[in-house]
Amino acid sequence: MKNIYITDLDHTFLRSDLSLSDYTKKIWNSYASDAVLSIATARTYKKTVQFLQGITVNAPMILLDGALIATMDKQIIDTKFVTKDVGDAIIDEGAKLGIYPFVLSLLDKGLNEAFSYATKLNKYQSEIIKRYTNDDHTQAYKNLRTMKNNFKIVYMGEETLLRELEKNLKAVFKEDLKYILAPEAYMGCFFLTILHKDADKSHGIASVSEAVGFDLKKLTVFGDNFNDIGMFALANISVAVANAQDEVKQCANIVLKHTNDEDGVAKYLENLKKEINDAKT
Template sequence: MKNIYITDLDHTFLRTDLSVSDYTKKIWNSYEQDSIISIATARTYKKTMQFLQGVSINAPMILLDGALIATVDKKIVDTKFVSKEMADVIIDEGAKLGIYPFVLSLLDQELNESFTYSFTLNSYQTEILKRYANDDHTQGYKNLRAMEDNFKIVYMDDEEILIELKNRIEKVFGDELKYILAPEAYMGCYFLTILHKDADKAHGIESVSEAAGFDLSRLSVFGDNLNDIGMFDLAKVSIAVANAHNDVKKMANVVLPHTNDEDAVAKYLEGLRDG
């Protein structure tokens, strides 16, 4: 039976500049033949594939915080959507506070994605959009409405206002939805991600386990942020990088001495090979 290694991307496997070093590619790819290797990320399929050029993946990927499970060759294994009706209510609740989200949606079965936003943007959102300047799937609207199949609704702002928004939305939907409030390490703000109640990395790993037929008792996972804790609970071995959130380190079986910028995942894997 093969061992399984699943890693988060941002601030874990990717360097801060969103690159993957040649060293990390070499070590990670060396596990392809005798292990199951994949990723679990908040990123979309398109962005993930851009970042992982030259990186081997031989099992379905957990994307968009678990809202999408798909293979490298675009086979959809599972989806968890927020309905248009629910998403529009969420947008309206945010509008009462003068804030608007990014809405990430599925357009078709070829994994074409929609990234929509309101023309009313705060400084954090304006900065993020600069990184998507060359992407053809982003679209701004004066009157933002959701699509039919929405993976997630994401707000970026100061912690206090997002706590208030989270409380408002929870009063409407309760546990019908999942709410992730966490610091945004790149921007210095917070983000509130709203998803289907079963869209998370833990449920994603269970879906991948069923699709790939692997044994969870042989699973090791790598992560750094609060949305990784669910998969830490499932794994035989949970590994936090040195730059991980303190709450994540507390949950980990192993806390690495190296950061994502120091090839932490690859150094751990190389250490396993060295005995």
């Protein structure tokens, strides 16, 4: 049975400028014929496909923190949605603290996405929106509401404020939702992601395993942040890049010497292939 390699994108596989080096592409693609290769990311389908130009992915991808499992050719394997009623109630809780989220929703089975946000933005959100000026799926609303099928609701801001919001949301929804509070390294702030209770990378790996039929004992995963810890616990080998959060490193079987900007994942895979080849000779 083939080995399986699943990597996070941001701060793990992608460089900090959101690029992939030719070296990383070459090494990763060299595994394509002998291994199952996939991605586990908080990113949307659209953005993930853009970033992975020239990269082989031969298994369903874990997208939006596990809220969507889909193939490169847009076959939907699984979805975990936050309902409209719950989503609107989440927005109302945030409004009590004067903060409003980004809402990522599914528009149709063609994986067309909606990125909704309030006209009232903080400085971190305003900076993010600048990066989406040419995207046709973003829309600002004076009275922000969610849609029928919502992948996730994301707040950005200062840690103290988001911890207060998380506490308030847990008091209302308890364990009916999943809450991920983590640092946002690109912006120097924190983000609070709210998802369906079963939307995470570990559940995503289970869905991919069912779809492809692989053995978890053959699974190696790569990551850097708190939303990767679940799949670290599930995998046979978990690998943290050198720039990973300290708590993530503590959960990993292997901590690399190289960062995402130093092609850490590719260097690990290249050395692994050399060790396998040396063992055969």
